[in-house]
Amino acid sequence: METCIDWFGDGSLVVVDLSLACCAVESEFAVPEGAPRLSAVPEGAQVVAVISGTIAAPVADLVRTRIDSLGERTHVVAFGACACAGGPYWDSSAIVPGTGRLTHVDHLIPGCPPPPSALAEHVERLRDGGGEVT
Amino acid sequence: MNNDDRTTPGAPTPDAATGHGSIRLIEERCTSCMICVRECPTWCITIEAHSEVLPDEQGHHPSRQRVRTVHVLDEFTIDWALCMYCGICIEECPFDALEWAGPHVLGAADLVGLVHDRHALAEAGSR
Numbered sequence A: 001m002e003t004c005i006d007w008f009g010d011g012s013l014v015v016v017d018l019s020l021a022c023c024a025v026e027s028e029f030a031v032p033e034g035a036p037r038l039s040a041v042p043e044g045a046q047v048v049a050v051i052s053g054t055i056a057a058p059v060a061d062l063v064r065t066r067i068d069s070l071g072e073r074t075h076v077v078a079f080g081a082c083a084c085a086g087g088p089y090w091d092s093s094a095i096v097p098g099t100g101r102l103t104h105v106d107h108l109i110p111g112c113p114p115p116p117s118a119l120a121e122h123v124e125r126l127r128d129g130g131g132e133v134t
Numbered sequence B: 001m002n003n004d005d006r007t008t009p010g011a012p013t014p015d016a017a018t019g020h021g022s023i024r025l026i027e028e029r030c031t032s033c034m035i036c037v038r039e040c041p042t043w044c045i046t047i048e049a050h051s052e053v054l055p056d057e058q059g060h061h062p063s064r065q066r067v068r069t070v071h072v073l074d075e076f077t078i079d080w081a082l083c084m085y086c087g088i089c090i091e092e093c094p095f096d097a098l099e100w101a102g103p104h105v106l107g108a109a110d111l112v113g114l115v116h117d118r119h120a121l122a123e124a125g126s127r
């Protein structure tokens, strides 16, 4: 479902992008060119989970389990209207209306979809702020 | 590291290309008619307004039994956590009180932070 991206290529910060729907095209486009794809989180790395796309009800448990597996200190980003609050489908019983229904969320990025730069800039601020940025 | 420019050197970013980053409310044009609220596909606009009787003879005229009132806007919000940037509100507003403006709405730490009030919307694009 997702890849583990060594965003700056130095093992300092990894992004786990849970690509669920159309927003994932934009979040993928934000990834720095040549950023290594890892199979596991390196020791000591800051972990950022990005939820990009609609959370369909049948995958809700999978999404929650995966985020939980990344540890309590994971910085969770809801990327796009669907991940923030359910987007155009907010009143549908087939979806979960927002990542906040499943886990803690540290940062919400609006848009349907948002521009890739919104994610790239946030990840850079996280690195610069030592993870203290919301 | 902004990879929006990975395509063609010098190509505009998506924001700049579409100009659809945020929506500005031009309050003095808004009549609180609620058309945008009803047309928005995601119901992410809210309006609060009250009626006021027009001053003097405009409101109370001896030739009319009924008083004439006008809607006065009290609050106007857009919930950016739900907005799909479709522009229907802008298209449908009969008074051109909404327009595309400025860079993409900034992210926030919680859902409340993505609800922009009339003051924030009036300033969209000027930051």
Ligand code: SF4
Pocket: A021, A022, A023, A024, A052, A053, A054, A080, A081, A082, A083, A087, A088, A111, A112, A113, A114, B084
């Ligand atoms: S927010 Fe819009 S672009 Fe993103 S997944 Fe939902 S419908 Fe698709």
Ligand code: SF4
Pocket: B039, B040, B041, B042, B043, B044, B045, B078, B082, B083, B084, B085, B086, B087, B088, B089, B090
């Ligand atoms: S752009 Fe579309 S979704 Fe956003 S407030 Fe206007 S009508 Fe609603």
Ligand code: SF4
Pocket: B029, B030, B031, B032, B033, B034, B035, B036, B037, B047, B092, B093, B094, B095, B096, B097, B098
């Ligand atoms: S459609 Fe235009 S005039 Fe009517 S409430 Fe909306 S912004 Fe105001």
